[in-house]
Ligand SMILES: [Zn+2]
């Protein structure tokens with residue numbers, strides 16, 4: 001995922017390579033609910049805006065699995081995202097606006113060092129921006145019965161009286 005500045009010619013530079021599942025798992029770090037099950041893909045087109053400034057746009061496609069945070073069932077999660085970023089040599093990036101706010105036009109700003117653009121940082125950022133904190137097998141997942149542990153997606157359990165699920169969600173919030 002590294003491109004040396006000298007490789008970016010007048011027509012730019014096209015990068016097309018796998019995001020290995022080993023790299024992805026290491027990036028997700030310990031304690032992540034996600035498992036990297038297969039290689040993803042990164043494609044990007046890089047252009048030099050001037051001698052030092054590089055513009056990169058591309059697409060990241062990844063597939064991960066995780067345990068649903070409600071029912072603990074295995075679920076597959078696809079991430080397919082486009083990115084655009086302007087890269088400046090480290091230390092030469094434009095300063096934030098006067099009020100410390102980042103101009104929306106400057107959202108995609110990053111830096112590189114030693115004349116080498118490393119897109120792995122961008123993949124890393126996108127992964128953490130796009131992945132949900134609490135993965136769900138479906139938005140309407142009914143979860144597990146807090147009494148008997150039955151997966152309520154497979155039907156109601158015998159616990160009586162049945163607590164209202166919305167109530168139950170509130171109660172769990174307080175306990176957490
Ligand atoms: Zn679920």
Ligand SMILES: [Zn+2]
Pocket residue numbers: 145146147148149150157158159
């Ligand atoms: Zn139950």
